[in-house]
Amino acid sequence: MIKTNKDKLVIQSVQGKIHHPLGGNYRISHEGEPRILPATGGITYNVHVGDPAFGWECDHVEPSVSIRNEDKAENDAIMNLACPGNIAKVVSGDAKGAVGYVLGGHGGIEHTIIEFHDEDMEKMAVDDKILIKAHGQGLKLIDYPEIIMTGIDPEIFSKIKIDERNGKLHFPVVCKIPAVLMGSGIGSSKGHSGDYDIMTQDKDLIKKLGIDKLRFGDFVLLEDCDNTFGRGYLKGAVTIGIVIHSDCIKAGHGPGITTFMSCKKPLIEAKIQNDANIRKYIDL
Template structure:
């Protein structure tokens, strides 16, 4: 097992509420067609971790529950310190006491996304409060100081099956994404919060690379993508991320990726594994 500083990583509380969907205006497709579609926020009853990220009659659809704070500073802390795999507990309303886990962060709308089982979703309401045991920021790989760890619960990380081979880290991933497909979110100054999108307007290229089979929760490798101190292109850099929201109709957008591991050099290798999905690891 890789050596980490997990015993020194602080576990503390962040909190938010189920956020009502916003918008309702036309969204313009990359082909210039105006459409009215469900998008971000609320409770998605039939969209969950493990489902396809493609084919939904929606735009930027978020699986499970979308939560945030209306106070900007408090929401920034929620977005930054909630990590994929963290325990989430409902602390108000009819579903009080039920537990789930964080599945990703969606920038722009600034939502933290959470999985709960179907029974819990039926009892949950808009504005119900959710508390998260924020645990993960500050995680380090003791023997790999040049690898940036971010936004993943240390306990979940240990379940991913990352191995050391000839001085490199091999990580199970469902697919590898070339840098020319990364779009909305490029240029952001912080890789520790939110996500950025795989552009999908070129459907033939997406199919050629097998990216049309991506599911919510899948791990992917981003080639030549540096998320160490922001999001951008760097030859040889490698990022590992998780698919957090659906495909999109807007130009420059597509399935969102929250990053969890980054190296400025080719120190990380992706090993193709169709089962590399956080839903599978969380059930172990």
């Protein structure tokens, strides 16, 4: 088992409310087509972790439930501290007591996305409060100090079957993404919060690489992508991330990737598995 410092990590509450979808859904596709489509926010009843990230009539749709805190400083804390796999609980409204888990954070709109069961979502309403046990920031891999962990629940991480061979970690992912395809969000000064998008305008390349088969919650490996202390291109760098929102019609956009593990050197390699999805490791 990979040695970590998880016994030294703090578990802390962060809280937000189910955020209503915003207006202004009019947008222009990369083909110049004007559309009005469902986008970010709200309770998305028929889209869940494990469903395809492609094929929906939507733009940037977030599966299940999206929350935000309207106090910016408090919402920044949610975005920075809540990690994929963290437990979340509804603390107000008819669904009070329902339990789900964090999928990831969506930059720009600054939403935290949480997966819940259908029967619980039917009882929810916009503005219901959801508390998250934020746990994971500060995680370190004792024997791999050059690999920077930027936010994943340590208990979930410990369940993932990562192989150690010749000084490298072989991480289970659905596919590899070349750096040339990483778009919106590139150049951000931080890799510990939010996401950035796989550009999907080149349909032939997307199909060739199997990216069109991605599902919400899938783990992917980003090649030549440095997300240790920002988001940028670096030959040989490797990043592991998770799919958190849908494909998009806008140029420079596509499925969003929340990143949680990155190294400036090629110390992480892909172990291709079709079922490499966070839901495999959740026990609720």
